[in-house]
Amino acid sequence: MTPSPELTAADRGANSEREWFEDLRLERHAFTIRRTRREGKIAYEWSGEITDPPPLRESGKLDRAQCLEIYRFLLMNRIMEQQLENLYKQGQVVGGVYFGLGQEGNSVASAYALDAADWMAPMIRNQGSLLVRGFAPRDVMMQYMAKAGSPTGGRDGTSHYGDLGPRRMISPISMLGDLIPVMGGICMGERLQGRNVAAMTWIGDGGQSTGVFHEAVNFAAVQNLGLVLVVENNLWAYSTPLNEQAKVADLALRARGYGIPAVMVDGTDVLQVYDACRGAVERAHGGGGPTLIESKLMRMKGHAIHDAAAYVPPDLLEFWRRRDPILRFEGYLQQKSWLTAEAKQRLAAEVEQFMLAERAAAEASPMPDGNTALSGVYCEPGCHAVQPRFEAAAPALEAANGSANLTAVEGDAPHLR
Amino acid sequence: MLLTYVDAIRQALAEEMRRDPAVFLLGEDIGIYGGAFKATAGLVDEFGPLRVVDTPLAESAIVGAAIGAAYTGMRPVVEMQFMDFIACCFNQITNFAAKSHYRWGAPVPMVIRGPVGGGVHGGPFHSQNPEMYFAHTPGLKVVEPATARDAYGLLKSAIRDNNPVLFLEHKYLYRRVKDEIAEDGPATPLGLAAVARPGRDLSVITYGAMVHLAVETAAALAAEGIDAEVLDLRTLAPLDRAGIVATAKKTNKVLILHEDTRTGGIAGEITAILQEEAFDDLDAPILRLTSADTPVPFSPPLEAAFLPSAEGLKAALRRLARY
Numbered sequence: 247m248t249p250s251p252e253l254t255a256a257d258r259g260a261n262s263e264r265e266w267f268e269d270l271r272l273e274r275h276a277f278t279i280r281r282t283r284r285e286g287k288i289a290y291e292w293s294g295e296i297t298d299p300p301p302l303r304e305s306g307k308l309d310r311a312q313c314l315e316i317y318r319f320l321l322m323n324r325i326m327e328q329q330l331e332n333l334y335k336q337g338q339v340v341g342g343v344y345f346g347l348g349q350e351g352n353s354v355a356s357a358y359a360l361d362a363a364d365w366m367a368p369m370i371r372n373q374g375s376l377l378v379r380g381f382a383p384r385d386v387m388m389q390y391m392a393k394a395g396s397p398t399g400g401r402d403g404t405s406h407y408g409d410l411g412p413r414r415m416i417s418p419i420s421m422l423g424d425l426i427p428v429m430g431g432i433c434m435g436e437r438l439q440g441r442n443v444a445a446m447t448w449i450g451d452g453g454q455s456t457g458v459f460h461e462a463v464n465f466a467a468v469q470n471l472g473l474v475l476v477v478e479n480n481l482w483a484y485s486t487p488l489n490e491q492a493k494v495a496d497l498a499l500r501a502r503g504y505g506i507p508a509v510m511v512d513g514t515d516v517l518q519v520y521d522a523c524r525g526a527v528e529r530a531h532g533g534g535g536p537t538l539i540e541s542k543l544m545r546m547k548g549h550a551i552h553d554a555a556a557y558v559p560p561d562l563l564e565f566w567r568r569r570d571p572i573l574r575f576e577g578y579l580q581q582k583s584w585l586t587a588e589a590k591q592r593l594a595a596e597v598e599q600f601m602l603a604e605r606a607a608a609e610a611s612p613m614p615d616g617n618t619a620l621s622g623v624y625c626e627p628g629c630h631a632v633q634p635r636f637e638a639a640a641p642a643l644e645a646a647n648g649s650a651n652l653t654a655v656e657g658d659a660p661h662l663r
Numbered sequence: 664m665l666l667t668y669v670d671a672i673r674q675a676l677a678e679e680m681r682r683d684p685a686v687f688l689l690g691e692d693i694g695i696y697g698g699a700f701k702a703t704a705g706l707v708d709e710f711g712p713l714r715v716v717d718t719p720l721a722e723s724a725i726v727g728a729a730i731g732a733a734y735t736g737m738r739p740v741v742e743m744q745f746m747d748f749i750a751c752c753f754n755q756i757t758n759f760a761a762k763s764h765y766r767w768g769a770p771v772p773m774v775i776r777g778p779v780g781g782g783v784h785g786g787p788f789h790s791q792n793p794e795m796y797f798a799h800t801p802g803l804k805v806v807e808p809a810t811a812r813d814a815y816g817l818l819k820s821a822i823r824d825n826n827p828v829l830f831l832e833h834k835y836l837y838r839r840v841k842d843e844i845a846e847d848g849p850a851t852p853l854g855l856a857a858v859a860r861p862g863r864d865l866s867v868i869t870y871g872a873m874v875h876l877a878v879e880t881a882a883a884l885a886a887e888g889i890d891a892e893v894l895d896l897r898t899l900a901p902l903d904r905a906g907i908v909a910t911a912k913k914t915n916k917v918l919i920l921h922e923d924t925r926t927g928g929i930a931g932e933i934t935a936i937l938q939e940e941a942f943d944d945l946d947a948p949i950l951r952l953t954s955a956d957t958p959v960p961f962s963p964p965l966e967a968a969f970l971p972s973a974e975g976l977k978a979a980l981r982r983l984a985r986y
Contacts (some may be wrong), residue, residue: 431731634736
């Protein structure tokens with residue numbers, strides 16, 4: 247048993263890699279993507295070996311019931327996105343559709359690591375996290391269809407909605423990176439009211455290039471805020487491959503520059519993602535500050551539905567097709583005898599049925615009345631209450647500003663070196 | 664107590680923090696140092712470093728964090744060391760905060776306050792008037808007090824407001840104007856202009872430091888028989904359309920004066936409002952006197968040429984009076 251990276255004030259800036267960095271992966275993906283000229287045209291070329299993945303890394307944190315719940319969310323995520331694609335093809339979607347194909351395991355398992363009191367803000371490919379957080383598939387569908395019944399009443403689309411109430415979800419905006427300081431601020435506001443919470447959001451290999459990413463991670467580090475930042479390295483920012491986005495070999499290495507712990511995981515291994523995120527969430531609860539988690543995976547569709555992703559080398563897709571997060575997790579459940587073929591079929595049929603009903607409900611919602619566009623620019627008196635909830639006995643707030651005692655987090659597995 | 668403009672700001676901050684534990688401050692050098700202009704001097708001693716937060720030099724992170732804290736029910740007040748630097752967090756303000764309530768019903772009770780304006784030889788990056796970038800953005804409120812009393816009262820309202828408010832403090836006024844202010848005095852409502860000087864013959868519509876130029880110039884012109892009214896807008900978004908129309912209907916002649924540059928300044932918008940709502944009451948063309956359409960120059964003679972002047976204002980008002 248090796249403890250998770252655990253920073254004490256004295257360790258800040260320590261030189262030993264082990265103290266700030268943990269790699270949960272069971273395999274290192276060895277391939278390269280290069281820009282070449284082929285028959286007069288610039289193209290990307292893949293070189294590597296198409297191998298099969300290892301079995302999943304045993305968690306020890308998740309029991310059978312939790313694993314089956316995660317599996318259900320994974321199926322919902324994938325089947326919901328299939329329905330979104332159908333709706334688009336039938337002309338029922340306004341604008342485009344974004345998919346998280348190949349990233350469902352990461353979206354679901356990370357969000358599953360949050361407690362109800364924690365906060366979350368999804369990125370466009372984390373539609374699975376919305377389901378984990380308790381939003382109905384019909385909400386996502388109505389957002390894409392710009393319906394009156396959508397959470398934003400047609401004022402915005404996609405996963406651009408949230409809930410300051412029980413689901414504690416912040417609506418993203420399209421500008422990448424801007425969610426990160428906001429989630430840090432969530433922790434700051436909660437801390438001032440006497441609570442240490444985790445605030446999770448995601449960023450991509452592209453979004454990590456923004457200036458606000460660096461400002462926000464540094465800010466969270468200095469202020470010791472419980473930010474859980476999952477860097478989804480899906481190798482492509484629209485059509486730009488990773489090697490044209492960043493020079494570092496692993497995006498997790500950037501955590502070193504801010505003096506915060508980092509964990510690297512295989513983003514197609516649900517159990518690794520959960521363990522890393524749960525560790526980060528518990529660190530946040532203990533006042534231990536932010537964690538950066540790099541999740542390595544692959545965007546298996548284009549940037550959005552209009553993008554055929556012809557620039558992606560086919561062998562790269564084949565490599566990752568063998569690492570489908572849902573199939574890998576199914577294999578794990580079957581090997582544990584937690585999911586029989588019969589139960590799997592039953593569950594899939596049940597989710598299919600549920601999704602059709604959700605779709606019917608979404609379709610039944612009318613389009614919004616145009617006049618509703620004109621109100622609600624300002625929060626007028628009596629429209630929304632702004633109500634902090636101060637705890638009677640606040641934890642040692644004075645200690646929090648960069649000098650909190652950091653709580654040890656249970657580690658559960660050896661590093662892969 | 665007799666307070667300068669900057670002391671009135673500090674007084675309002677302290678009283679609001681005492682009244683409401685949800686109010687907290689964040690910004691660069693606002694703690695032990697007390698802020699570049701000392702607007703927060705001593706507050707860290709009373710409220711502690713968790714409610715008077717010295718932040719890294721990172722405007723997007725500061726404003727982003729304020730937005731997040733506001734979502735949890737807090738009322739953050741951000742200090743921009745100079746409002747010129749607000750360009751660094753434009754996206755957080757215009758895309759995150761401003762659209763939040765409209766898009767998904769999530770109010771952002773946040774104030775961003777700090778010094779604007781020229782006349783102090785600050786040069787191109789410490790003298791700007793950025794109000795119109797934000798007055799143009801639906802969902803934001805933009806406030807600029809001209810007096811110590813309004814700085815105090817309007818800041819209280821801004822902090823209690825459930826919307827993102829940009830509170831622009833004219834640095835030329837920080838220590839040049841004073842008012843008698845009662846402790847725990849009333850908040851001044853946002854969105855209402857005030858008549859800074861009543862008059863019969865013509866109206867000068869203005870705000871910020873230019874209110875003082877207008878009032879002084881009006882006093883000088885009284886000897887020539889020109890009785891000018893000065894309307895202090897106080898809030899630029901939302902604009903007090905009724906107050907603007909009322910002064911035009913009273914005097915029938917309007918000049919709009921602002922320190923902001925000319926093209927796209929609020930004068931254009933006010934002119935359009937008057938054309939729409941008071942055309943029949945106007946006896947003269949609407950005039951504007953503004954800064955030139957250049958960056959704010961550094962050297963004193965250059966800056967004097969850039970800014971509206973007393974002489975320029977006198978000439979324009981005499982011309983207006985002749986109609």
